[in-house]
Amino acid sequence: MALKIGVLLKHVPDTNSRIQLKGEMIDETDIKYVINPYDEFAIEEAIKTKDLWVKGGEQVEIVGICLGPTAAQKSLRDAFAVGVDRGIHILDNDKKAIDARSVSQALAKVCAEEKFNLIFAGKQAVDTDAHAVAQMVAERLKMPHIAVVSKCEWTGATSAKVERDIEGGMKEIYTVKMPALLTANKGLNKMRLASLPGIRAASKKEIKEVPLPEVKAGYKVKGWSLPPERGKVKLIEGEPEKQAAELVRLLHEEAKVV
Amino acid sequence: MTVFQISTITLLVLSFGIFSLSFGRIVRIISLAKPRNRFRDFLKRAFVFNEHVLLHKKMFRQFVPGLLHFIIFWGFVILTAGTMEWMYYGITGGQHFHFLGHTGYAAFSFAEDLFNFLVFLAVAAAFYRRIVIKPKRMADNSFKSKADAYFILSLIWGLVITNLLTHSISIHNGTDEFAAYQPIAAALAQIWPQGPVSENVYLFFWWAHLAIVLGFLNFLPYSKHFHVIVAAPNVWFSKLEPRGQLSFPNLEDETITKFGAEKVNDLSWKNLLDSYACTECGRCNEFCPTTTTGKELRPKTLMINLRAAVTEQAPISLALNGKVADEAALAKMSPEQRACYEKELVPGTFSDQFIWDCTTCGACVEACPVLIDHVDAIVDMRRALVLNKGSNPEEATTAFRNFETVSNPWGFNESTRQEWLTEKGVPHYEADQNFEFLYYIGCAGSFDDRNKKVVDSVVKILQSANVKFGILGKEEKCNGETVRRMGNEYLGQQMMKANKETLEKYKVSKILTSCPHCFNTLKNEYPEIGGSWEVIHHSEYINELIAAGRIKPDGGKMKNVTYHDSCYIGRYNKIYDEPREIIEAVTKEKPIEMERSKEKGFCCGAGGGRMWMEEKTGTRINVNRAEEVIASKAETVCVACPFCMTMVTDGLKSKAREDIKVRDISEIVAEALP
Ligand code: SF4
Ligand code: SF4
Numbered sequence: 001m002a003l004k005i006g007v008l009l010k011h012v013p014d015t016n017s018r019i020q021l022k023g024e025m026i027d028e029t030d031i032k033y034v035i036n037p038y039d040e041f042a043i044e045e046a047i048k049t050k051d052l053w054v055k056g057g058e059q060v061e062i063v064g065i066c067l068g069p070t071a072a073q074k075s076l077r078d079a080f081a082v083g084v085d086r087g088i089h090i091l092d093n094d095k096k097a098i099d100a101r102s103v104s105q106a107l108a109k110v111c112a113e114e115k116f117n118l119i120f121a122g123k124q125a126v127d128t129d130a131h132a133v134a135q136m137v138a139e140r141l142k143m144p145h146i147a148v149v150s151k152c153e154w155t156g157a158t159s160a161k162v163e164r165d166i167e168g169g170m171k172e173i174y175t176v177k178m179p180a181l182l183t184a185n186k187g188l189n190k191m192r193l194a195s196l197p198g199i200r201a202a203s204k205k206e207i208k209e210v211p212l213p214e215v216k217a218g219y220k221v222k223g224w225s226l227p228p229e230r231g232k233v234k235l236i237e238g239e240p241e242k243q244a245a246e247l248v249r250l251l252h253e254e255a256k257v258v
Numbered sequence: 259m260t261v262f263q264i265s266t267i268t269l270l271v272l273s274f275g276i277f278s279l280s281f282g283r284i285v286r287i288i289s290l291a292k293p294r295n296r297f298r299d300f301l302k303r304a305f306v307f308n309e310h311v312l313l314h315k316k317m318f319r320q321f322v323p324g325l326l327h328f329i330i331f332w333g334f335v336i337l338t339a340g341t342m343e344w345m346y347y348g349i350t351g352g353q354h355f356h357f358l359g360h361t362g363y364a365a366f367s368f369a370e371d372l373f374n375f376l377v378f379l380a381v382a383a384a385f386y387r388r389i390v391i392k393p394k395r396m397a398d399n400s401f402k403s404k405a406d407a408y409f410i411l412s413l414i415w416g417l418v419i420t421n422l423l424t425h426s427i428s429i430h431n432g433t434d435e436f437a438a439y440q441p442i443a444a445a446l447a448q449i450w451p452q453g454p455v456s457e458n459v460y461l462f463f464w465w466a467h468l469a470i471v472l473g474f475l476n477f478l479p480y481s482k483h484f485h486v487i488v489a490a491p492n493v494w495f496s497k498l499e500p501r502g503q504l505s506f507p508n509l510e511d512e513t514i515t516k517f518g519a520e521k522v523n524d525l526s527w528k529n530l531l532d533s534y535a536c537t538e539c540g541r542c543n544e545f546c547p548t549t550t551t552g553k554e555l556r557p558k559t560l561m562i563n564l565r566a567a568v569t570e571q572a573p574i575s576l577a578l579n580g581k582v583a584d585e586a587a588l589a590k591m592s593p594e595q596r597a598c599y600e601k602e603l604v605p606g607t608f609s610d611q612f613i614w615d616c617t618t619c620g621a622c623v624e625a626c627p628v629l630i631d632h633v634d635a636i637v638d639m640r641r642a643l644v645l646n647k648g649s650n651p652e653e654a655t656t657a658f659r660n661f662e663t664v665s666n667p668w669g670f671n672e673s674t675r676q677e678w679l680t681e682k683g684v685p686h687y688e689a690d691q692n693f694e695f696l697y698y699i700g701c702a703g704s705f706d707d708r709n710k711k712v713v714d715s716v717v718k719i720l721q722s723a724n725v726k727f728g729i730l731g732k733e734e735k736c737n738g739e740t741v742r743r744m745g746n747e748y749l750g751q752q753m754m755k756a757n758k759e760t761l762e763k764y765k766v767s768k769i770l771t772s773c774p775h776c777f778n779t780l781k782n783e784y785p786e787i788g789g790s791w792e793v794i795h796h797s798e799y800i801n802e803l804i805a806a807g808r809i810k811p812d813g814g815k816m817k818n819v820t821y822h823d824s825c826y827i828g829r830y831n832k833i834y835d836e837p838r839e840i841i842e843a844v845t846k847e848k849p850i851e852m853e854r855s856k857e858k859g860f861c862c863g864a865g866g867g868r869m870w871m872e873e874k875t876g877t878r879i880n881v882n883r884a885e886e887v888i889a890s891k892a893e894t895v896c897v898a899c900p901f902c903m904t905m906v907t908d909g910l911k912s913k914a915r916e917d918i919k920v921r922d923i924s925e926i927v928a929e930a931l932p
Contacts, residue, residue, distance in 0.1 A: 014663055016671045030673035032663050082648070193648035193655050196748050197515055 002059040005046045006111055008121035008134060009039040009064055009079060011072035015126055024223055035075045038122025040191035041184035045152060046120045047083040048189065052154060061085050065110055067103055069093045073207055080202035081194035087207040088114075102215035104136035109213050111141055117158075119181040123148045138181040145181040146174055150188050259351070266348030266468070273472035280479040281487070284534065287572045290580030294505075294526035296495040303494050306629075310493045316627040319857075320541075323387065326380045330414065333377035334486070340370040340421065341471050348468065364439045371425070371440035374418040381415045395540030398556075403482055403538050410483045413474045420467035422446055427460045485537040489628040492535035495528060496629035500782040501620060502830040504637055509645075509748055517747065518641025520602055522571045523582070525635070530568055532630040536561035542622035542632065545854060547861040548615045552876035555615035557622035557632045560608070564635065567607045574599050603639055611875065613639050614651055618743050618866030619825040624857050640745025650745065657870035658746055665735040665753065666701040667870055675704045675732040684717060687728030687764050695768035695794075696761070697727045700776045701736050702900030708907070709900040715928035716772050716796050722931055723808040727770065733760050739779035744867035751787075754779075758789050772796040772924065774826035774899045775865075781831070795827050796924055797898045801836040804843045804927070811930035813846045819926070820850040820892035822883065822906055823859030824899035837898050837923045844926045850892045860886065862897075862905035869901050884909030887918060894919040896926060 013019065014032040021027060035043070043064070050060040064079045066072050067090040076087035090097075090106050097103045111119060121134035131147075138145035150171070151163040158178040163171045165185050176182075194202070234250065236243045251258045309315045314331065317324035343355045343366075356363055387393060388407065399407075425443035428434035430450045437444050478484050507517060519525050542557035543549040549556045574595055578587060588596060604613050613636060622632045643649045650658075660669040676699055680686075687696045697720070703713035720727055738753030761769075769791055771777040781793035803809045819841050827833040834856045841849040854860040863879030873879065883906060887895045895910075895918060897903050907920045 014671075016664060016669050018671050018673055030671070032672070034663055190652055190655065193644065193650060193658055193746075195648040196509065196517060196645040198648065199748065200512065 002061060003053060003117045004114060005049060005060065005062045006114060006116035006119040007039070007042050007046045007062060007064045007079065007084060008107055008119065008137065009043065009066050009075055010036040010122070010125045010127075011066060011068045011075040012036045012125055012127040019226070021224060021226060026224060033071060033074065035078055036122050036125045036127075038124055038126070038184055038186070040122070041186065041188045042120035042122050042182075043079050043082060043084060044189045044191040045182075045184055046118075047192070049118070049152075049154070050083070056157075063088060063114060063116070065107060065114075066090070067092055067097060067106055067212070069095075076207055077202045077205075078194070080205040081198045082192055083198065084205075086205055089207050089209045090212055091209055092212045096212055097215050097217065098221060099217050099219055100130045100132035100136055102217040104133045104140060105215045106213055107133065108137045108140035110210065111137060117178050119143070119179075121181065121183045123183040123185050134181060134183045141179075141181070143179050143181050144176055145183070146176060147183040148185045149182045150185045152182060152188070263349060263351045266345070269468065269472065270345060270349070273476060277475050277479070280476070283572075283576070284479060284484075286576060287568065288527045288530045288534070290575055291523070291525055291527040291530050294528045296497075296528055299498055302498050306496060306498070307490070307494050310496075310627070310629060311490050314627070316541075316625070319625075322383075323393070326384050326387070329373075329376050329380040330384075333373040333380070333418075336369050336373045337377065337417070337421070339366070344464075344468060344471070364436055367436045368439040370421070371442050374422050375442040377414065378418045378422075381411050381418075384411055393540075395544050396538070398540070398543075398558075399538055406481050406483065409477075410474075410481065413470055413477075416470045417467065417474070420463045420470060424460060424463045424467060426450070427455045427463070430455055431460075482536070482538045485535050485628060488531060488535045489537065492531050493629050495531065497631055497634070500830075501623065502778040502782040502826065503786065504742055504783065505634070506751075506783075506786045507641070507747060509751060516642075517645040518643070518745065519635065519638040520642035520646055521600070522567050522603065522607075523575055523580075524603075524642065525564075525568075525638070528631075529564065529635050529638075532635070533561050533565035533568055535628045536565065536630060537628060538562065539627065541625040541627060542630070545621035545625060545858050545860060547617055547619060547621070547863060547879045547882070548876070550860075551879050551882055553615045554609060554612045554875065560612075560632055560635065561630060563607050567601075567603065571598055571601075602642075604643060608639070610643070610649075610651075613643070614654075614871065615868075615875075616866050617825075617861045617863055617868045617879070619861035620829045621825075621858070621861065624829050637743060637745065640743075641747050642745075644745035645748060651871050653871045654744055654867065657744070657867070658741060658749060661736055661741050661746075661753070662749055666705055667736070667740065668701070668705055670705045672735075673732050675734060676729055677732070678710060679704075679713070679717070679729055680731050682717075685728045686731055687766065689765040691728075692726060693728045694726050695770045696764070696766045697729050697770045698737075698776055698780065699729055699734060700771060700773035700900065702773060702904075704734070706900065706904070709903060712772060712900065712903065712922040712924055715922065715924040716770075716800075718928045719800060719803065719809060719924060719931065723803050725803075730760060730764070735760070737776055737779050737784075739775045739783070740867050740870070742779075742783075743865070744870075754784065754787055758784060758787055761789065761791065766791055768792045768794070770794055770796060770799055772898075772900070772922070774824040774831075775901070778826045778830050795831075795833060795836075795898070797827065797833060797837040797840060800924060800927055801840050801843075804840065809927070809931060811844050811927050812932060813844050813930065815930065816845045816894065816926060817847070818850060818891065818893040819845050819896055820852055820887060820890045820894070821855070821896045821923075822852070822862070822887070822902055823855055824897065824902050825859065825861050825865055827898060828859050829857060837896065840923045840927060841896055844930050849896070850890050852886050852890050854886065862899075862902040862909075864901035864905045869904070878909070878912070880905040880909035881912055882909075884913050884915070888913060888915055892918065894921055894926070896921055896923050898923050 011033050014034045017031045019026060046062045050062055053060045062084045064076050064084040064087040066076050070093060073089055076089060088110050090110060097106055124131040135145050135147060146162050146164055148164045149162050150165050153161045155161050160176055162174045162176055162182060166172055236246045314324060314328045317327050346353060355366060358366055422443050425440055426446035429437040429444050430447040431454045478486060508514065538558060540558050546557055583599060591599060604610055616636045618633050620633060657667050660667050664670060664672040687693055699713055702709040735757050736753055737757050738750040742750030769780055777793055777795045821837055821841055838849050860883050861879060862883055895906060897906055897920060903920060903922060910916060910918050
């Protein structure tokens with residue numbers, strides 16, 4: 001029996017991008033999009049799991065699922081380059097699926113059709129930080145799910161020992177049976193670098209584009225606001241004594257706090 | 259034909275026959291390897307050959323061993339002519355090279371006699387060096403290698419001694435009409451007792467000499483002294499392109515599916531020739547930063563192990579006739595053969611650590627008297643790891659990601675590149691506005707706070723000399739130098755192409771850089787993809803400005819300055835004097851020279867992408883350098899590279915010697931401007 005692993009991945013702005021507004025909207029010009037960093041751990045874990053199972057004589061396929069605008073296909077291709085086998089792109093150029101409820105609805109629909117034995121996702125997407133989509137997908141699929149996983153060890157053909165991080169450095173240890181959904185935390189692994197044959201193969205792998213199904217969002221985005229400008233930093237140079245004297249002077253005369 | 263003639267001919271045929279078999283085998287092994295074009299430019303090659311083979315240029319950097327080798331080398335050339343006569347004598351049953359004419363033969367006899375003696379002395383001195391002085395660079399040679407050396411030295415000694423003795427007998431017996439031209443053999447003739455020496459004694463030494471010659475010849479292919487034969491061709495076929503130019507493999511051809519040197523049979527014939535040419539002299543290890551700080555990588559070991567791997571696999575590659583083994587061929591191999599054939603250079607022959615240790619500083623390449631290119635082989639092995647397998651140290655992955663997404667190693671937002679300069683009003687470069695050049699800032703100057711100050715100094719200098727220059731701002735991208743040396747050729751080539759497009763869009767014809775890595779790649783590597791522009795490093799340019807009187811640093815206020823050479827402007831591009839002249843202009847005195855400087859400059863530890871990897875083994879390279887700076891008693895150490903800046907500063911910090919200032923050469927100039 002062939003096994004199928006699903007990986008949910010999101011195309012997000014690189015965390016170093018500078019977000020600016022153009023009128024009411026986010027200005028996209030300087031934003032670089034990448035695979036959500038937590039999803040990278042999910043991808044790597046899927047590949048590792050596949051390698052393990054393939055060694056055990058199984059046939060395994062990894063399917064990446066991504067919801068987003070056309071440009072989001074880049075993240076699928078990047079995932080292909082390291083070893084994801086094919087992709088499903090739920091096209092949403094109009095940003096209709098904007099909250100966890102609607103996104104999970106669309107993802108769950110595709111996952112249900114694919115009948116995955118195992119699903120990996122990142123614990124959160126770094127753009128919206130909802131921490132919710134993957135769990136909601138699992139609930140909709142009626143699948144057990146474990147979030148914030150930092151270790152996954154296969155103990156049998158269909159069961160794994162899984163550790164998840166909780167507050168204070170504590171770990172909760174579970175055993176789980178497939179089918180299941182796990183969300184990855186930092187520390188689970190580190191995504192490998194794509195090899196050149198991998199990069200070449202990536203452009204030939206199949207992406208199935210599907211339209212966004214009817215989804216219901218729970219809210220509407222009203223607008224964005226930028227954080228207040230950081231005050232100017234003044235560096236005082238020179239010998240320590242002079243620096244201290246200057247600091248006192250500045251605090252007194254310019255900042256007027258002492 | 260006499261028995262004597264027949265015996266000589268039989269011995270010669272046998273010896274040369276066996277030699278051509280073993281030598282021919284090695285030639286075939288080398289010729290079956292991957293291609294590399296090293297055949298053009300006859301004249302330039304002849305020039306290099308003259309410099310490094312005939313004149314022993316690099317050998318003379320260490321005068322005594324250089325001179326000894328020089329004598330032995332030229333002795334060999336002359337004595338080979340003598341050996342030819344020896345064989346001619348045997349084949350013809352007693353003829354000499356008298357066809358040279360009286361004067362010719364007299365000169366010939368004299369040269370042979372003289373070099374017999376000189377080589378005798380040189381070998382004695384070489385024995386003395388090895389036994390009594392024990393040079394450090396050869397201390398780690400294996401027992402086999404040491405035994406090999408003594409054996410060869412003894413053979414050479416045997417050669418000249420038997421040669422002299424044979425001649426001395428002829429002179430003693432009065433049968434040599436050219437005795438007057440052989441003062442040494444004539445002097446030696448005194449040792450024989452009164453009356454003629456028996457023919458048998460003469461023949462004994464005669465045969466002994468020939469036997470040693472032929473034994474020597476046949477021992478060579480199994481010895482590190484094989485360099486006697488392959489060093490010269492290795493020099494002839496050495497790299498003529500700029501040293502700082504990596505090969506530019508075709509990654510677009512989809513029929514090529516393996517990259518770099520993964521297995522022995524991915525190596526080029528020049529890599530193989532390099533490994534056979536290595537004399538195990540250990541000069542490469544002497545200034546190698548990883549060897550010095552006790553890390554795994556030793557360039558000499560690189561060559562020795564490479565040769566061992568080649569030798570191990572030779573029977574298989576010969577049987578395959580250089581082809582890649584298909585399934586059928588694989589099935590025919592024994593399990594051991596198959597394992598050997600499929601063995602990967604990393605981790606089979608070298609550990610990952612070994613290959614990733616290298617800073618590509620080029621000290622080994624600079625030192626090697628037979629012009630071996632270690633860096634070439636190392637980068638090729640890194641390429642195989644990264645491109646074929648996506649395998650590299652974990653920290654390198656982070657750097658690769660950053661380079662790929664935001665075109666700088668730190669991961670700074672690329673739209674803020676050089677924002678600070680733009681805010682200061684430094685203009686953007688435009689094609690039609692008479693800019694003297696483009697100032698290519700590089701990643702460090704764009705983002706790193708300490709190095710921004712360096713760029714600031716350069717800008718101040720340029721402005722005070724009224725130089726009209728522009729920058730690219732956020733359109734500048736990282737040039738790909740680092741990732742290429744980290745083996746990520748694919749990403750590197752993409753970055754190069756993107757940058758080249760921008761530079762061409764603005765019709766840039768002259769570029770100033772303050773980073774030696776930017777400098778080297780823009781100057782030496784971009785031409786490979788068609789980039790054509792002049793590139794100058796700020797140390798050259800500032801020196802020009804001072805010389806032309808366009809800036810006038812108020813000299814003499816600063817004292818006790820030393821200079822730390824950057825590998826990529828120093829060894830790679832031979833810019834040694836300009837920074838020193840700048841220092842002299844500012845301090846009015848010559849810089850303090852550290853022991854390891856100029857060609858022997860000691861790397862800061864950051865090159866080859868090491869800046870972005872952790873240094874987990876051995877002692878720290880930058881601390882080693884910092885100790886030398888401290889020992890020099892300098893108050894300021896000048897650098898000319900952003901990465902040296904970081905490394906040397908950190909090194910001094912960890913020795914708690916922050917009182918020693920680290921300054922870019924541009925900073926000391928800027929500070930001395932009115
Ligand atoms: S390039 Fe430098 S670090 Fe690398 S082997 Fe040669 S001397 Fe050592
Ligand atoms: S590589 Fe060159 S310098 Fe190093 S041991 Fe061999 S011959 Fe000597």
